[in-house]
Amino acid sequence: MKEELCECTVIHKETVEKVKSNMLSDELIFDVAELFKIFGDSTRMKILCALKMSELCVCDIAYITNSTQSAISHQLRILKQSKLIRSRKEGKVVYYSLADDHVEKIFEIGCEHIEEI
Amino acid sequence: MKEELCECTVIHKETVEKVKSNMLSDELIFDVAELFKIFGDSTRMKILCALKMSELCVCDIAYITNSTQSAISHQLRILKQSKLIRSRKEGKVVYYSLADDHVEKIFEIGCEHIEEI
């Protein structure tokens, strides 16, 4: 990220070296941050909240979330690319649903945290 | 969010009304999205990852995360405002640590999800 380090003295050498050597890889941290980024948008959270209850088509989701078909379609694409939802086509209609229980779990742990504050 | 609704026919009236009436409040969804937004940045995730192991001062964190003092200081402020970390001052040095177990839990569930994909 930076080639030049902070000019501060590293104050706690032992602790710092121990922590540094036990840090998760940049790749993993990046991927996890990207995952949470997906959850970090109200529109997408509304979509997930709705899909938690039922499989729904694009048009249903747009209505439920008070959003436009286009905006929802864009967000559904992002959610699908992130493998948080999956889709099923039936004629003209595309039905979306949550990809797995993990998604629900992350959603709920977020709610819990907010409610406990 | 929008005053004008999607022009699509709502295809599944019953399901849609049921889901709509059981949606979490916009406020809660907004707050949860804001929470995940905080986790949705690599620098902040690195900070949390480091603090998960030990209480650390700004300078330590900057070194561990290969970032600058200023960048870290800005991000620490955001994390603190979100009540994900807390601080303790000792002379010139400010020590930061995770605010509670929930933070750790959210962090870990994110990692689990990534590792399982």
Place this chain on the structure above:
DNA sequence: TTAATATATGAACAATTATTCATATGAAGG
């Protein structure tokens, strides 16, 4: 084939945000 409907998508725009740079604050020691 043509019209209608559900969904997808590209480009443009506006808004948000992370980092950098310069500088301010605040505490400790001389």
Place this chain on the structure above:
DNA sequence: CCTTCATATGAATAATTGTTCATATATTAA
């Protein structure tokens, strides 16, 4: 008091991103 060091912060910049608008694709029905 003055200097040094750790941290904080304001402004500017660059990059990312969500929505909108217009339009394309694809499927069904007439």
